[in-house]
Amino acid sequence: MKLKKLIVSLHGWIGLISGLVVFIVSITGAIYVFEKELFAYFNPNYCQVTIPKSAPVLPLSTLMKNAQEATEHRITTIRLPGSDEQRQSYIFEARKRRPKNKTVGLFIDKDIIYWDRIFVDPYSGKVLGKIDVKKDFFLIVRQIHQFLYLRRDVGSFIVGSSVLLFMLTMITGLILWWPKNRKLAVKRMKIDITSKKKRLNYDLHQVLGFYSFLVALLIAATGLVWSFKWWEGSIYWMLDGKRPDKNMAAPPLIDIRQNSSKASPLDAIWIDIQRNYQLHHGAYLNLLPDVQQANVTAHYNGKTWWSASDTYAYHLQDGKQYFKHLQNEKTLGMKWRNSNYDIHVGKIAGFPGMCIAFIASLICASLPVTGFFIWYGRKFKRKKTKAHLF
CATH class of the missing domain: 3.10.450 (Nuclear Transport Factor 2; Chain: A,)
Incomplete structure (x- = not known):
């Protein structure tokens, strides 16, 4: 019983500390899931x-x-x-x-x-x-x-720390929700919309929290990659045993006078990409004129759960390819990192996955609100009881 009281106290206070940030991050996250679609609309x-x-x-x-x-x-x-x-x-x-x-x-x-x-x-x-x-x-x-619209080092730390605390509240919340028997389990999986306000608020908190548990943890875990390098490194270590070497060698110098290509280097690069991919899902060209280099990431359907992409480097002097890193050459950690954003917003599972991420984000935003009302109701009830003693 003492352990349960400790978990209840821990769950409540951690929720109060991180609640406002979690609410803001969840609402903005829900909006950003459909950023591309909304902008086009x-x-x-x-x-x-x-x-x-x-x-x-x-x-x-x-x-x-x-x-x-x-x-x-x-x-x-x-x-x-x-x-x-x-x-x-x-x-x-x-x-x-x-x-x-x-x-x-x-x-x-x-x-x-x-x-x-x-x-x-x-x-x-x-x-x-x-x-x-x-x-x-x-x-x-x-x-x-x-x-939180703060400068990167400050805002990233606050958001990341709050998300870590949120993950802890989700785990403690599941422990508190866990039923002792099957009959109680069925009851805790349903929301009684005919109940009084306090009971309805409690049901919304625990039932929605239970149903969103796995998705919420996945969204939080993938989001922490942008907040903490040590978190990203830990996932790499779990998947690959080490962090990847991201250094790409600079292109060797080329004598422009030997360039026999009549086409523009930029055109030659795009023609080469289209030649390699009869069907692709878009490409990004990052131009680095200072080193005469163009890095290209081509996305395509790899017929797996991962977001498949190949990376190329071209000389901006003649449009010739000098480096490539294909999807099938990537380690498990690299495949995960390339797919992390799509996992975070649910895009990895297509439009249904994005809808699930959107709904889960809204539920995550509601948990600090319903949780606050539960905490406030209990605190107010104690004060009211003490007042009647005098």
Whole structure:
């Protein structure tokens, strides 16, 4: 009995300490699950294009030139739609962030110096629109979700610590919920909507907490990867026995005069990617002009539960590939890390998985609220009982 009282006390106080942060993180997380879908819905003119009957897709170098003219900053990232997304626009981004050791102020809005996102019609070459991502609703939601809109080192620690405490409350909550017999188990799996407010609140807390337990723990565990390096390293160690070597060798110098390719290096890179993948789910090109390098990540259906992707490196001087790291060459830890975001938002299981993650996030947001009312009700009841003694 003393152990149960200790667990009850631990569950309540940890919940009170972390509750507000868990509520904020859960609500913003629920919104961000459908970030891509919601943005496309509210901005169809930016995201959707009309496929002409005869006009082919313009060379990537032409689209790049048009996008570059729409911003004063150098474009460093290109997001290309999948082969099954021919009605999608091409996205070009110019972004610069302050170094981690040169953060300014307490809030994260100073972390990004600039971030332009340009949408281009791949068939006409027309710039469909440009947004300042620094002011974009979904970026602000993400910054609140990850950092409480505080600067990275401060916000990440607070969010990560609160999520760790939340995981502990979920475990202690399951211990407190665990029934002694089958009859009680059936009762604790149902919500009696006809009961009084206090009982209904209690049912909502324990029953919804039970049903969301596994998904909530999975979301929390995958989210901690962005808060703590030691957490990420621990998972790598469990899966691989060590952390991977992420260092990629710099490309050797090439004599540009020996470049016999008539095509633009950027076009040659994109042609090579399309040649390797008859069906892909999109590609990301990170351009590093200072070292004449382009890193490409191509996503595709690997017919497994993992989010499959291959990584390539090309010379920006002649568009020739000099490095590749294929999905089947990755360790178990690498496959997990590449899939971690999709696991976190439920995308790993498609649209149904995203819906489950969305609902679970809303339930997680409700637990601190219903838990607070349980705690407050008990505390208020004790004070009221003591008052009647005098």
